[in-house]
Amino acid sequence: MSELLRLKLNFNVSALQRELANFQQPHWQQHFNTSVNEFGWSALPLRSPGGRIDSVLAGEATAGSYADTPYLTLSPYLQQVLESFHCPKHAVRLLALAPGAQIKRHRDHELSFEDGLARIHIPVRSHHLVEFMINDQRLNAGEGEAWYINANYPHSVNNASGITRVHLVIDCQVNSWLKNEFTQAGYRKKQRVNKYGDASINDDNVLEVIARLKTLNTPGGDAMAQRLSEIINK
Structure with a gap:
């Protein structure tokens, strides 16, 4: 770990x-x-x-x-x-x-x-x-x-x-x-898994990404914004 x-x-x-x-x-x-x-x-x-x-x-x-x-x-x-x-x-x-x-x-x-x-x-x-x-x-x-x-x-x-x-x-x-x-001491490198499913999205920029997706006003953008919001609130 x-x-x-x-x-x-x-x-x-x-x-x-x-x-x-x-x-x-x-x-x-x-x-x-x-x-x-x-x-x-x-x-x-x-x-x-x-x-x-x-x-x-x-x-x-x-x-x-x-x-x-x-x-x-x-x-x-x-x-x-x-x-x-x-x-x-x-x-x-x-x-x-x-x-x-x-x-x-x-x-x-x-x-x-x-x-x-x-x-x-x-x-x-x-x-x-x-x-x-x-x-x-x-x-x-x-x-x-x-x-x-x-x-x-x-x-x-x-x-x-x-x-x-x-x-x-x-x-x-x-x-x-x-x-x-x-x-x-038994060190093992932990593989990094991006919790948002996209390497370009991280904790520092996820709120900005959600805001941009909402401005698209499309079903796909709204769905992705909702998914990212759910991940944050877990």
């Missing part, structure tokens, strides 16, 4: 949480994607563009754009964790979600193993009442485990617990080492 994959890597939870405790509230920044979150989603950069502590952006073009921040250089165990990933690393962040906070359903673009950039989540502090959903599947990840998520699929998080959930999130550039890790 390509939505979720547990890698054969495990990390010391006590050591992770001990270093997490070194980062106090002033170190954290509001996550930049405010369109899917109203409060309580914050980030702390460990690798960022130019190693800046005031940037939690991800998505720069090359791994060479990123450098370790002072937060990482002061965190020996987190350095060990990253050294376990023998591949170029782009953005590396601690992402925190406060009790009662939600990240609305959304998806990223060109952020998957198949695209050459794999996002790995390592729960540092979590709880069974934290619901992380991706493509309608629940991520049941234990603290210290390493999980790949295909962020191109719709995903959301609801923290119904009384604790602040924190994940270490690593954007890894795919290389031979990472390919081998995925193979060892």
Whole structure:
């Protein structure tokens, strides 16, 4: 399955949480994607563009754009964790979600193993009442485990617990080492099936296609618009 994959890597939870405790509230920044979150989603950069502590952006073009921040250089165990990933690393962040906070359903673009950039989540502090959903599947990840998520699929998080959930999130550039890790973990490429029956129609443009079909004012156009609408509402 390509939505979720547990890698054969495990990390010391006590050591992770001990270093997490070194980062106090002033170190954290509001996550930049405010369109899917109203409060309580914050980030702390460990690798960022130019190693800046005031940037939690991800998505720069090359791994060479990123450098370790002072937060990482002061965190020996987190350095060990990253050294376990023998591949170029782009953005590396601690992402925190406060009790009662939600990240609305959304998806990223060109952020998957198949695209050459794999996002790995390592729960540092979590709880069974934290619901992380991706493509309608629940991520049941234990603290210290390493999980790949295909962020191109719709995903959301609801923290119904009384604790602040924190994940270490690593954007890894795919290389031979990472390919081998995925193979060892049982990775199988999922065949993409276009749910609309036409490769030119996707979630981003389906509403526009429906609107255009309706303007044709023909039985065939109306029927296709109705079929697409039913698929959306399933």
